[in-house]
Amino acid sequence: MTWSHTDNDWPTHGLSFGADYNPEQWDKEVWKEDVRLMKQAGVNLVSLGIFSWGLVEVADGEFDWDWMDEIVGLLADSGIAIDLATPTAAPPGWLLAAHPEIYPVDHDMQPHWPGARLGWCPSSPVFRAYALRIARALAERYGHRDHVVMWHVSNELGGGNGRCYCDTSAAAFRRWLQGEYETLDALNEAWGTAFWGHTYRDFAHIIPPRGNDSKNPSLVLDFDRFSSDELLAHYLAEREVLKSVTPELPVTTNFMVGAEPDVVDYPRWAPHMDIVANDHYTRSSDPLPEQDVAFSGDRMRAMTTQRRPWLLMEHSTSAVNWQPRNRAKAPGELIRNSLSHVGHGSDGVLFFQWRASRAGAEQFHSAMVPHAGEDTQLYRDVCTLGRHLRRLAPVMGSRTSQARVGILFDDEAGWAMTKGVKPNNHLAYGRLVRDWHHAFWRLNESIEVLPPWSDFTGYEVLVVPGLFLTDDDTATRVSAFAEAGGTVVVSFLSGIVDEHDRVRLGGYPGAFRDLLGAWCEEFRPLQEGETFTLDNGWSGAEWTELVRAGDAEVIARYSGGHLSGRPAITSRSLEGGGRAVYVSAGLDSDALLALTRSLVRPTGVANVPSGxxxxxxxxxxxxxxxxxxxxxxxxxxxxxxxxxxxxxxxxxxxxxxxxxxxxxxxxxxx
Missing domain, CATH: 2.60.40.1180 (Golgi alpha-mannosidase II)
Structure with a gap:
């Protein structure tokens, strides 16, 4: 079989179908059985070598390629393409023993001892040198094989080393701050360091936010930004090595995009990916896992260029092993989840992993081939899915349509909202965003979950839910969208602080006050078990505000309680035909559904049966x-x-x- 690449860097072998493949866990007789079962299921792509560093480079500079040569050749002979990984998620024991200074360190200055994944500090020059050496060795040995069709840099970067507080990281953080602020006067102003007398007189005095005590939220936010940038720098360093040897091969790494603030800022990473790839796992405690699949997909398609396809790099055939209670998927759920991802724009379906492990930390994680083997319903479902994907081959390369609804989601806003003390410390940023997504999803609306710096052209409705941190550029562009005729909906806890995490003065939500024509004098968060009712019959919990309507029309008022008769939802009409709606109350799901229904025009799918x-x-x-x-x-x-x-x-x-x-x-x- 000959493999080639399209002009969008995607291997042209049909919709990708396969899994992480870890043959090093099995003897060679199992490899032959694996290939037979892969061909039977229709597998055409596997991610290889993700955790193989110590088995290839068996000592410092000493390589044993024999087993890798054999499995690469076996897959080639079987017509199965390889997404070849740089194995830098798993530094080998000899490296960790020789250089314990590369261990990541937690906020209490305790090292992450060897035994897990990603056991390295992103700022470590020692680790970087060894990582680039193994990446180059792999590229030179296998990068020109016809069936090696793409590169997979490390694995879930940040999933274990997202924040390192060691002295090496501290020095790198100080260099990053000097690049961002240039002067200490600018930093002290941005961070408000006069509070508690923490004014800095020397960059050398700044340390990461170590310990569990309350820290300056601006410092914590900048450390989160720095940490994302350090991991991205490592990805880019590996990418540069791979591209220098195999410029024609696409390079990616697997994101972990979900419904809460991510460990790193994936939308800012996405432009550096030839193929944007994601790992997505539903949670056993989630009452709506199908909506979680949709939310993740709607975020992923917004990260691509012109709604090009993305790739589902990992999900599970059934139960995972890392949740408190690991629910097995119901009959049909494996196929339904997989095809939902394809419908949301993925040009493939890959799993962790191919064969369930006998030993190790994830021995009870489901796989395409379970412990019970071939004669199982799970493997039969895998084969059915493979047949479906072959029939869906014409879908490959097609693009998702322009969505009518854009919902803003920003990792930095989530980090700012979830770090430090807030008026209600039980509100989860991701839940606020997902509640709005759920309402439009119930209406079968086309949705994209956007970073706030996106181009808003083409959307009819733009929702700004809980965008706690809002910079001036975002506020200006959101206002311009409404002034050009669009509908903007701003929820409570949006526009509260600027990009440095400083409160905007003059009434909440400061960044959007002029647009909305209404403003809040005081937050009135509710206590556990408290609820409210509005004069139109809607209800909710968690959050209320003392709002002044200004020149906005009042859509609903509180009914009863201390805020009785005061505005809860307002709407301001703009000259260009747009409008700006402010929702200051924590509406429940039925109220949000009713509100969202009033915001969008009916479509041809409005009468589709529920579910x-x-x-x-x-x-x-x-x-x-x-x-x-x-x-x-x-x-x-x-x-x-x-x-x-x-x-x-x-x-x-x-x-x-x-x-x-x-x-x-x-x-x-x-």
Whole structure:
């Protein structure tokens, strides 16, 4: 089989299907069985070598390539492509023993002792030198093999070493601060160091936010930014080495994009990826795992250029092993989750991992081949999914459509909101954003979850939920969107502080006060168990405010209690036809649904049965419509074209069995 690359750097072997493959855990007879089962399931891509450093470089500068040569050759002979990893997620024992100074150190100055993943300080020049040496050795040995089609730098960078507080990191942090602020006067002003008398007279006096005591939130925020930049610098250093040897191969690393602030600032990393890739795992305690899949996908597609495809690098076939109670996926859930990711823009479905491990920290993590082996429902579902993906091959390269709703999500805003003391310390930033996403998702609206520096062109509604930290540029562009005719919805706890985490004066939400025409005198967070009711019948909990309407129209007022009769939701009309809505209250899910329904025009999918999610991808000639039935009952929708999984024509009514997916291929839509 010959492998090539499209003009968007993507290997042209169809929708990717496979997993992390760790043959080093098994003897060579199992390798032969693996290849047989992979071909039977339709696997066409595996991520190889992620944790193999110590098995390839067995001592400092001493390499044993024999086993890797053999497995690379076996996969080539079997027509299975390789996403080859630099193994820098797992520094070998000889390196850790010789250079304990590379250990990451926690905020109490305790080293992370060897035994887990990513056991290295991102600022360590010693580790960087060894990491680049193994990356170059791999590139020179395997990078020109036809079936090595892409590079996978390390693994889940930051997932174990996201913050290092060692002296090497402290020195790097000080250099970073000097680059950001240039002078101590600028830093002291930005951080408000006069509070508690912490004014700095020398950059050498600044240390990372060590210990558990309350710290200056501006210092903590900048350390979070620095930590993201340090890990990105490491990725870029490995990328540069790989590109110097194999400039034609795409390079990526796997993100961990979810519904809470990420360990690093992935949207700022995304432009440095040839293929934007993500690891996504649902949580057993999540009452709506299907919406979590959608939220992650809606964030990922917003990180790509012009809604190009992205890649699901990891998810689970069934239970994971790292949650308090690890729920096995229900029948059909493996396939439904996988195809939902494809509908949201992924050009592949990969898992962790291919074969369930017998030993080690993740021995009870599900895999494509479970401990019970081939004769299992799970492996049969894997094979069914493989057949589905082969039938969906024409979807590859198609793009998701322009969304009507944009929801702003910013890691820096999340870091600022979740670090330090706040008026309500039980509010989770990700939950605020996801609640708004859930409301539009229930309406089957097309949504993108955007970083705030995005281009807002093409959206009809822009939601700003809990954007605690808002810089002047974001505030200006949000206002311009409304003035140009768009609808902006700003929730409580948005626009409260500037980019340095300093409170904006003059009334909340300071960054959006002029746009909204309404402002808050005082936060009135509710106590546990307290609720409120509005005069239109809506209700909620957690948060209220003492609001003055100014020149905005009052949409709903509080009914009863200390705020009775005071504004809760306002709307201000703008000359250009746009409007700005302020939601100062913590509305419950039904109230949010009612509000969002009033914000968007009805679409052609408005009458789809409850529980059926509709996703659309297009190329220049065709449209691919995914109908994902999350409900426990069969559903019928109206569609025309050809159903791709069953290869049956659809002339009106399309039947979707409970828990299943159907994909209709039709001619281009103007």
């Amino acid at each position: 059926v999610e509709v996703l659309v991808r297009r190329n220049d000639e065709e449209t691919f419509t995914f109908f994902v039935n999350h409900a426990g009952d069969d559903a019928v929708v109206t569609a025309r074209g050809r159903e791709m999984l069953t290869d049956e024509p659809v002339g009106g009514a399309l039947h979707i069995p409970a828990g299943e997916v159907r994909v209709v291929r039709s001619g281009a839509v103007s």
